Amino acid sequence: MEQPLAETLRRLRAHGGERDLNCRDLAGETALPEDVVEALLKGEEPPAASVEERVCARIRTLRDAHLERTGKRASDLVAEVVAALDISDVWARKLLNGQKLPNVPLLHSLAKFFKVEGGEAFFTDPPADALNRVLQSRLQKYEAPATDPVQALMQRYGVVAADLRHHSALTPEQLETLLAGVIKSVMPIEGDTPR
Structure with missing residues (x-):
């Protein structure tokens, strides 16, 4: 990241970007729990988690959001992941349930499947970096508006x-x-x- 989260937050607030700091929306975009987003916005450190825990938790969060958004059953999503990633049904189910840690190529394929910004880093970044990535794009609207x-x-x-x-x-x-x-x-x- 070019600048730390605290600086991004300071600059967003200086531009009156408080509406860009909605915990629920940011949690959805980062696949972070709302309480972690809230803590980060207050300048607090969230509870420590290993990279493995972050990856598994974010995959579960994406799974849940996808199911809620599409209204599909979990078995339908598993079938789509099996077809898209060319993995077994058992592996896909465990992966989506956060019971198995994917390797890097599989993580790359999951990023494409769920259409997340940041690729593999979306899953592996520490919470502050994940939130900062999303807020950086919002800050850009204020500091470098499109000329077209x-x-x-x-x-x-x-x-x-x-x-x-x-x-x-x-x-x-x-x-x-x-x-x-x-x-x-x-x-x-x-x-x-x-x-």
Whole structure:
């Protein structure tokens, strides 16, 4: 990390970024328990845990969040992991239950499967580093806002990517027409009275 968590927090608060410090949201993004996130935000040290304990706990947390978000059964998730990671049913079940520690290639595959930022480090980083990684991206919104208006809108509304300019989805002229229409729809026309 470029700077310690305490400095990231100080700078976020200086920009009025308190809304970016919601314990529940941050716990979901980091796969850390809420009480650990709360302790870190207060400047306290969370209870020590080994790398193995962190990895297993974060995999379980991702499993639970995935099941809650998708409404799937645990057996469905196990089947998806078996197919995606090319491992046995027994190994997948123990892995998702936090009973087995994955090797590095498997950890890499799990990061891809669950689409987590940070790759293997998402699972292995100490809690302060995991939280700092998430808060750094939020701090970036304040300190280095996007200069491209389309990119700024995408960031504002949480759009990760849009493929409007490639693969003949829209020609540059069509994109310009689309954006002009959006802008005109929200900007008052000179001489018009507001409705």
